[in-house]
Amino acid sequence: MIVQGNIVDIQNKRIYKGEVEVINGKISSIKEVNHHQENYILPGFIDAHIHIESSMLVPSEFAKIAVKHGTVATVSDPHEIANVLGVKGVDFMIENGKKVPLKFNFGAPSCVPATSFESAGAIIDAEDIKLMMENPDIKYLAEMMNYPGVLFDDAEVLKKIQHAKNNNKPIDGHAPGLRGDDATKYIAAGISTDHECFSYDEALEKLQKGMKVIIREGSAAKNFEALIDLLPTHFENMMFCSDDKHPDDLLLGHINQLCERAVAKGIDVFKVLQAACINPIKHYNLDVGFLQKGDDADFILVDSLEKFNVLETYINGELVAKNGESFVESVPFEVLNNFNTDKKEVSEFRFDSSSEKIRVIEALDGELVTNQIEAASLIVDGNLISNTKTDVLKMTVVNRYKNDTPAIAFIKNFGLKEGAIASSVGHDSHNIIAVGVSDEDICRAVNLIIENRGGVCAVNATEEKIVSLPVAGIMSDKSAEVIGESYAALDTMAKQMGSKLRAPYMSLSFMALLVIPSLKLSDKGLFDGTSFKFTSLEIE
Numbered sequence: 001m002i003v004q005g006n007i008v009d010i011q012n013k014r015i016y017k018g019e020v021e022v023i024n025g026k027i028s029s030i031k032e033v034n035h036h037q038e039n040y041i042l043p044g045f046i047d048a049h050i051h052i053e054s055s056m057l058v059p060s061e062f063a064k065i066a067v068k069h070g071t072v073a074t075v076s077d078p079h080e081i082a083n084v085l086g087v088k089g090v091d092f093m094i095e096n097g098k099k100v101p102l103k104f105n106f107g108a109p110s111c112v113p114a115t116s117f118e119s120a121g122a123i124i125d126a127e128d129i130k131l132m133m134e135n136p137d138i139k140y141l142a143e144m145m146n147y148p149g150v151l152f153d154d155a156e157v158l159k160k161i162q163h164a165k166n167n168n169k170p171i172d173g174h175a176p177g178l179r180g181d182d183a184t185k186y187i188a189a190g191i192s193t194d195h196e197c198f199s200y201d202e203a204l205e206k207l208q209k210g211m212k213v214i215i216r217e218g219s220a221a222k223n224f225e226a227l228i229d230l231l232p233t234h235f236e237n238m239m240f241c242s243d244d245k246h247p248d249d250l251l252l253g254h255i256n257q258l259c260e261r262a263v264a265k266g267i268d269v270f271k272v273l274q275a276a277c278i279n280p281i282k283h284y285n286l287d288v289g290f291l292q293k294g295d296d297a298d299f300i301l302v303d304s305l306e307k308f309n310v311l312e313t314y315i316n317g318e319l320v321a322k323n324g325e326s327f328v329e330s331v332p333f334e335v336l337n338n339f340n341t342d343k344k345e346v347s348e349f350r351f352d353s354s355s356e357k358i359r360v361i362e363a364l365d366g367e368l369v370t371n372q373i374e375a376a377s378l379i380v381d382g383n384l385i386s387n388t389k390t391d392v393l394k395m396t397v398v399n400r401y402k403n404d405t406p407a408i409a410f411i412k413n414f415g416l417k418e419g420a421i422a423s424s425v426g427h428d429s430h431n432i433i434a435v436g437v438s439d440e441d442i443c444r445a446v447n448l449i450i451e452n453r454g455g456v457c458a459v460n461a462t463e464e465k466i467v468s469l470p471v472a473g474i475m476s477d478k479s480a481e482v483i484g485e486s487y488a489a490l491d492t493m494a495k496q497m498g499s500k501l502r503a504p505y506m507s508l509s510f511m512a513l514l515v516i517p518s519l520k521l522s523d524k525g526l527f528d529g530t531s532f533k534f535t536s537l538e539i540e
Helices: 059-069 079-085 087-097 126-133 147-151 155-166 180-188 200-208 224-237 247-252 255-264 269-284 439-451 480-496 504-509
Strands: 002-009 014-023 026-032 040-043 045-050 071-076 103-108 138-144 171-173 212-216 238-241 299-302 310-315 318-322 357-363 370-376 392-398 407-412 420-423 432-436 455-459 464-468 519-522 525-528
Touching: 002 269, 002 299, 014 040, 040 269, 045 212, 045 238, 045 255, 045 269, 059 071, 059 087, 059 247, 059 255, 059 310, 059 318, 059 480, 071 269, 071 310, 079 087, 087 103, 087 126, 103 126, 126 138, 126 155, 138 147, 138 155, 147 155, 147 180, 155 171, 180 200, 200 212, 200 224, 212 224, 212 269, 224 238, 224 255, 224 269, 238 255, 238 269, 247 480, 255 269, 357 392, 357 519, 370 407, 370 519, 392 439, 392 519, 407 519, 407 525, 420 439, 420 504, 432 439, 432 504, 439 455, 439 464, 455 480, 464 480, 480 504
Parallel strands: 002 040, 045 071, 071 103, 103 138, 138 171, 212 238, 357 407
Antiparallel strands: 002 014, 014 026, 040 299, 299 310, 310 318, 357 370, 392 407, 392 432, 420 432, 420 455, 455 464, 519 525
């Protein structure tokens, strides 16, 4: 097979007319040849940090869409399914991913459960990590979210890190806002990347201390604008990722979109493509081609180096997508789940109180971090209730692994004027999380999730709508087109009910993520992520 075009040689920073010859999935030669082709041939795009589960698609269905956008590989942390099903869930992702051409590179989840302050469906301990690190299908130790464990020399955490070192596998970081001596110690432990930087100064400090910084632009957390100006100077130590990408967004684009935005800012195209195509291969030792002789034939054709519209995608020499059509086939798979809680009563969402003030989670649009604020209580018949006038709404996290009392908190900026929304996608333990204007609506939404053994839903006085997620309660057994359309309709319904958030369900899913400050809610109670301990809802 011979493919002609303008060859983009990222390593040597040159573009020339030529042709790529492929034999048995490998690039046998790259020659300078004069021709009339106007397209560009470049290495495929790589998402340097993503949780496939957040697309609500199993890996094989994710691949069908990603290849259309020129993605040939991902660095994938399966800790979402691991928190539900443990090592069995990781094995599911690996085996499902192997059935399609896209090169999934899975890590061993380092934090299952993410903290001891929540209920997860499984535990992955240091001994499990040791066995996983010895598996050639596991490419790295996935994000070490337990940065307090690193800073305070937690023995179990340090064992996990050591097992990665013993197998010469990289260790991913997760340390939002960590600066100064704490950042120095975290990096010195052997942790080599961070995708959680949300300010220029934080990212610059981590780069200067030897860390690689991954620019994240997902469905909820968007740090591209804050960090992109670092790329011209630090392009050899930066990468692109989406972290969490919902299905409707994935249908529109992937890493190709970040390349377009970066070039539009006037950044040198070779530096942009170094971050998008080359650096992940080098850092994670991926079996992905650089577009060099002898490499795996993993490359793409694009129409221009401004828009990056993908014309063709090749993986191991196989044409997997052309002009927006994917040739990746759906594959059969077993549906695994772990859902063991009974339907709830409205009375279980009551919170008896006489307190005049309460602590409130302030959600920030496009951010995973939250603020801790105070608000006046609204109490009816002794029960703390939602206040739609001040947009301080009742929120709950319900343990989905066993019957337990729902945890209650209040949250600002969800904006609902009617009904409730709920989800069993609740990072990282994936308990049921819901926000609503009344206890009755919250109960209806939670029970709809329980009846379906997982999903995302919205309810109001006249309608109930759910996208079922039967695979571990976090992924669909359907295609991206089906799930994307259903999810988009649900997103629209939440916004019609009053939410002003760009991605209300994605934002909702992070309101139980205790490892990101400042105030979050687990199934065990309200949690102060700054002091890393539980706190009270009522302010005396």
